[in-house]
Structure formats: structure tokens, C-alpha cells
Amino acid sequence: MKSRPTILDVAKQAGVSKSTVSLVLQGASSVKDETRASVRKAMAEIGYVYNRSAATLRSSSSGLIGLVINDLRNPFFTEFAALFQMELAQAGFATVLANSDEDPKLQSQMISSLVEHGVSGFIISPAYGDEASTLAVLEAANTPTLQVFRTLEPEGRTFPLLAPDYLTGGRLAAEHLVAQGCKKIAFLGGLEGRPVTRERMAGYLSVLEEHGHEPLILTGQSTRAFGKTMAVQLRKDHPGVDGVICFNDLVALGVLAACPDLGIKAGRELRVVGFDDIEDGQDSYPPLTTVSCNIPDFAASTARQIVAWIKEGKAPPPESRSPVRLVIRASSSD
Template sequence: MPQGAQPRDKVTIIEIADAAGVSKSTVSLVLTGRGSVKPETRERILQVMDELGYVYNRGAANLRNTQSKIVGLVLNDLSNPFFAEFAIGVETVLQMAGYVAFMANTSESVVRQSQVMRMMREHGAGGIILCPALDTTAEELALASGPETALLVAIRRLPGVAASSVVPDNVAGSARITRHLLNLGHRRIAYLGGMSSMVVRQDRHQGFSEAMTKAGVAIDPGLNLECMPTRDGGFSAMSSALALPNRPTAVVCYNDVVAIGAMLAAARRGLVVGRDIAIVGFDDTSEARHVSPALTTIAVDAVGLGERAAAMLLERITNRAAPETSHVGPAELMIRESCGAYQHALTAAG
């Protein structure tokens, strides 16, 4: 679709057939998945559909109406326990309201995200809760969601998107956990994880930087290490940090998954986390509470955020005139063994 174009509500099959240079029946075969159509013809028809902004109403006979009880839930990384907990909160509220969630995992693929959102609209989803994939743009999202589908953006805010949103307080949470490390006496503190293009990373690094600056502690650019927000990413980035001639004494991690990867890397080098180096996370997933040593982190209540997201989306579905709203969830410091606070207290007492 040309840049700046908007999806049309009433594109007809005849228009698609004319633009693609095929018969109306060929277009119908592609839409319904019945019969045999040459791959190149199918691709040409699908391209025309995208250019015209057409969305096939697969559930028109029995699903697509103002009383649709289907909600789409599109997650960017279901391998991260945080998003599994978020999904539990969403489904709890939807179930109580008599709705069914269609869930999809994009694995950080914008292409996959557009595909699953189109499929959800085809099957009559009255609304979609989206945890955006990495590098999602407002323009791409406008085309994928369509004007007829209520949309709520969760966890990762997207500047320029006209939709309700539910996000944790990333800036305040990151500043809070950084101040905790500073209060423990750390000055050479690294920030590890996330990619610079990620809005959440920008927010969390902002909180880290503000706390360091306010404390009068210089930030070493060499201790700002990016990586994908995964356990493997955390392991690799932490290994690089520990290979520095003057390694950090403490590490603020983008999320719990990265922090656990960092803990594994530290252990691989023979370091005792909480004694030889402090490592902290963000999210407070169940895994953070059960690893050894238990992870100091920022609790944002993933289940509660999911519940709030579902409730806000249902309000938009049942009342399309309702204004778009935003919710910023609290971010609380959870002190456990990985930061060395207890070891610090014992040393001070002795």
C-alpha cells in the first residue's frame, strides 16, 4: 500500500479481481482456500489485497458482528515467563466476561505480527491486545489492525499510535533498583540487555542514567551492553562484561530473563552472585523468585497488567465511543540475595 494510505472498509472482490487481472471466482478460491490456484497468481492477488487494504470477513455468517466474543492476544515472546503470566491475567478477565482469547506468538517478527493480526480480524476478533514485536512502527500497526478493530497496546508503548495502552513504570522502576545498588556502595555499574531501538530499553536505561547522574557517578559507555532480551543474550553480554580489564561490580539487567543468563555467565567464571558481583533484573517473574540465589528485581505484576489490559479493551469493544486511555502500572523493588544486600548487612554488622 502506498505510504500514507489507509485501509478501506468496503473493497469488493470484483475490484480485487480487476486489479489483479483475474476472475472473481479465482479471487474467491484464494480467499476460501479451496481449489487450486497457481502460486504466482495467488501471490499477485494477495499483494493486491494488501494494496487495497482488503480484509476477508471469514466469519461473516456467524462471528463478525458487534457481539463478537473473540479477542486476539498477540505476544512478542512467549518464551519469556513474563508474557505467559501476562496472558494468564488477560484470559482470567476475558473468561469472566464470556470472551475467548485467540493467542499468537510472533517471536519478535513484524511480518508474523501482521499475518496473525489479519487472521484474527478475518475470524471476527472484536479487539486485539498487542505486545508489539521489535521494530513495529505506527504506520505498520495502523494497516495491520484496521479501523474496525479495537486495539490495545501492552507492555511496549508505541509513540504515534492511536490506541489505549498498558505499560509498567519502566523509568521509575529502573531508577529505583539502580539507587539500591548505589546505596550498597557500587559505583562501577553496567547496564545490560535490550536493543537500543526498543522503547522499553530506552525507558529503563533512562531511569538507570538518571539515578547514576543524580548520585554524581560517571557512566562508563563501555558498560552499556546491548543484547536480545533472552537468556542466551544475557549470557553472551555478561561474558563480554566480565572479560573487561576493569569489570563491573554490579549489573542492572533489562529484564529477569537477561539477568538469569547473566547469573549463569558469572557462575561459569567462578563468581558467586551476591558476593563477588551484584546482578539485578526487572519484571519479577516466578523464575526470579526460584533461581539460586534468588533475584533482586522490580516487580510490575504481569498478571495484574494483563487483567487491566483485558478490562480496558472490553470497555472499548462494548463502547466504541469510549476515549482511549493509558495505564502505567507500579514498579516495586524486591530485594533478594542476588544484589548482595544481605551480605552487605552482615559485613556492616560485623
């Protein structure tokens, strides 16, 4: 990794003294507004982030790990965050949790704040959008950083990616529905063009091609509300659909919730498969078939790898995929 920009670099970029930059960072009222703006602009241009705990970090690890999650309202990410925090605690580290709420601007701000407070490493499930700004802040931080579940970068990425084997998960779901006799299988949810959507969809598409089935893809928000809307749309515009693979369990639960009012017998007339294996899927009616990402093992592996990187300098490989499995329940099987 390249060296983190320093106060001297900021001073040179802004054309001021080091002491002036220090005064700006301390919020001193004696600095003119014009000078303050010039220094802040220089900081943004070179990717400088003020580290309030620099002295501590020079002598030892802060013992803090920043965990930045794109959507903590989703039970899938909440489960991961809780398990990851407990695994880190056993290794003597504390977790500082931040929810970006799918807002890339907020995400960059939170990462900068965590760097200021001296975190020893980052785990980030990134929000999409304005990727360059987020990557610039992370690169300038020069701190061990793992991406989980999603990636902001193409192959050859700067930061390692840890993610479930989404492609295999899509294949398992599609092969199951084909084996159940489904002739018209739709894929529902996930924002179009996003890498994680393409990956979860890829296995579905390959299986349908192998069996000579035409795909039907209806992308959109990964929410229960979207699932309910899609159930209505399928009934109206695509009555021949007899199986659906959903981007995540929330979409699938929305589909199941809408079926009774539409007069659809879920599990028989319409077979439904989700993705993630959140707890709510076990208690839905009917219980939800889903692709399990085995979050307990995933959280433990993530914790081990970031701790090894911080303590021993052992960076993970550029990309690692964890195994998935299909959990078959009544929503897809008689």
C-alpha cells in the same frame, strides 16, 4: 477509525467484478492465475482482509479476543497470557493466542488470519520490524486494538498503549544499587534503539547522572545466554563493575548462573538486579532482586479495558502506565 476496505474496493482496484473477487476469496479453481494474482495484489495495496465471520459480527460480538505475543518462551509473557485469558473468561470472552516469535512477517500473517475469523478485538505485544505492514493490517481491520508492554508507534499513536512504568523501574533499581554502595553500575541487555530498551534504561541513566557515575551499557539479546556471556565480559574487560541492572530477569539469571565459575560472589562482589519478577527469580541462587510489574493486576486491567471498548465503545487513553515496585532479595543485598 476509518472504514474497513470492502470487496467492492478490491474489485475497483483490480479492475474486475465483485463476483470475481468473491471467487478468488473462495479459492475457486475457475479463476485464471493472472486474475487471481491481480486481485491478491489489489487486496494488499488497500489493506483488505477477508472476514469469514462478517455476518456474525454484523449482528453481535464474536466473543473472541486475539492475543498476539512477541515471545511466549519468555515466562513473563506466558504468565501475562494465562492470567489475561482467565480474566477474559470471567467476562464471557474467549482468547485466541498467537506467538509471533519476534518475527514481524509471521505477526502480520497471524493478525490477518485472526481478522478473517472475526475476532472482536486485539491485544498485541508487538514484534519489532516492518512496522508499516503490521500497522496497515491492524488499521484495515478497524477492530479495537490495545498494544501492551511495547509500542510500534511514536507519540500520537493510532492504537492505545498499556505498559508498566519502565522509567520509574529503572530509577528504583539504580537508586537501590547506589544506596548499596555500588560505584560502577552497568546496564545489560535489550536490543539497541528499541523504545522499550530506551525506557528501561532511562531511569538508570538519570540516577547515574545525578550521582556523577559513568554509565556502562552493553545491549544485546534478552536471554540467559546473553547474561552468561556478559558476566564473562565484565570480569575480563570491566573488573570494576560492582552492580548490574539487567533488561529483564532472564539476562539477570544468566549473570547469576555464571558467577560461581568466575569466582564472583553474587550479592556481595557483584550486585544484580533484574526486571519483570518472573517466578524463576525467587528460586535462583542467590534469589534475584527485581523490578516487579505486577502482572496479575496488569492482566486484569488489560482485560477490563478491552471488554469495555468492545461492549461500551469506551476506548482507553492513548497511553497508560501501571505502577512498578522493587522487590529486594539477596542478589543485591547482604
